[in-house]
Amino acid sequence: MIEFQNVSKSFWTGQTRKVILDKSSFVIEPGQSLGILAENGTGKTTLINMMCGIEKPDEGKVIRRSRISFPLGFSGGIAPKQSAQENCRYIARLYALDPDYVESFCRYICDFDAYFEMPVSTYSRGMRARFSLAILLSLDFDYYLIDEGMPNSTDAAFNARAGEILMQKLQNATVVIVSHNERILEKFAHKAAVLGDGRLQFFDSLADAKEIYDYSNAGYF
Numbered sequence: 023m024i025e026f027q028n029v030s031k032s033f034w035t036g037q038t039r040k041v042i043l044d045k046s047s048f049v050i051e052p053g054q055s056l057g058i059l060a061e062n063g064t065g066k067t068t069l070i071n072m073m074c075g076i077e078k079p080d081e082g083k084v085i086r087r088s089r090i091s092f093p094l095g096f097s098g099g100i101a102p103k104q105s106a107q108e109n110c111r112y113i114a115r116l117y118a119l120d121p122d123y124v125e126s127f128c129r130y131i132c133d134f135d136a137y138f139e140m141p142v143s144t145y146s147r148g149m150r151a152r153f154s155l156a157i158l159l160s161l162d163f164d165y166y167l168i169d170e171g172m173p174n175s176t177d178a179a180f181n182a183r184a185g186e187i188l189m190q191k192l193q194n195a196t197v198v199i200v201s202h203n204e205r206i207l208e209k210f211a212h213k214a215a216v217l218g219d220g221r222l223q224f225f226d227s228l229a230d231a232k233e234i235y236d237y238s239n240a241g242y243f
């Protein structure tokens with residue numbers, strides 16, 4: 023379970039205060055995969071980062087009673103001077119997993135050939151995104167956090183391998199995905215919410231959330 027209790031978070035820009043959440047309380051129950059719609063700059067990344075603990079609230083509490091992933095796309099845990107192989111083995115030890123398993127899993131998904139033994143800093147953007155997703159999929163979490171959809175990979179074979187494994191994982195795990203694009207959310211989410219005006223408003227369906235989202239973006243309120 024992920025619970026936000028009276029959470030406030032804002033940033034001072036020098037002239038105004040950018041409010042992301044204002045005394046916001048909500049629970050994301052296991053099994054209730056959630057799609058959060060929000061305009062760019064509303065605070066999607068900040069919200070996801072608070073869920074996993076990369077960022078702290080100014081006030082209130084975030085309670086985590088499950089294994090929560092780092093956000094997909096977060097590369098803070100990957101050492102760019104080390105190879106994919108070395109990173110896999112190091113991360114496996116951090117998570118008390120078998121380094122041989124994590125290495126062979128990522129080797130299979132990424133299919134980088136000799137680049138698997140080259141420093142990550144030599145990889146293209148797409149390769150880095152694929153490696154980051156492979157690492158995430160090699161670890162077991164109860165909640166998978168996805169910021170702005172899946173990596174932009176044009177490698178169809180990779181997408182098929184990774185997509186199949188992600189769908190298998192989601193049979194027993196919950197996904198929280200934030201995006202400004204409802205089509206991305208549709209693929210994964212059962213419930214929906216809209217982030218804006220310092221709060222997260224929950225809806226039973228993505229269609230209901232989209233109606234409010236479109237309405238507010240049309241400038242009606």
Ligand SMILES: Nc1ncnc2c1ncn2[C@@H]1O[C@H](COP(=O)(O)OP(=O)(O)OP(=O)(O)O)[C@@H](O)[C@H]1O
Nearest residue numbers: 033034035040060061062063064065066067068069
């Ligand atoms: N450390 C910080 N100091 C000041 N302002 C910040 C800081 N971090 C984020 N912000 C501001 O807070 C707002 C929300 O940022 P955040 O990155 O969470 O939004 P986002 O919805 O993920 O944006 P995008 O879709 O453009 O990536 C933005 O206006 C951003 O400029």
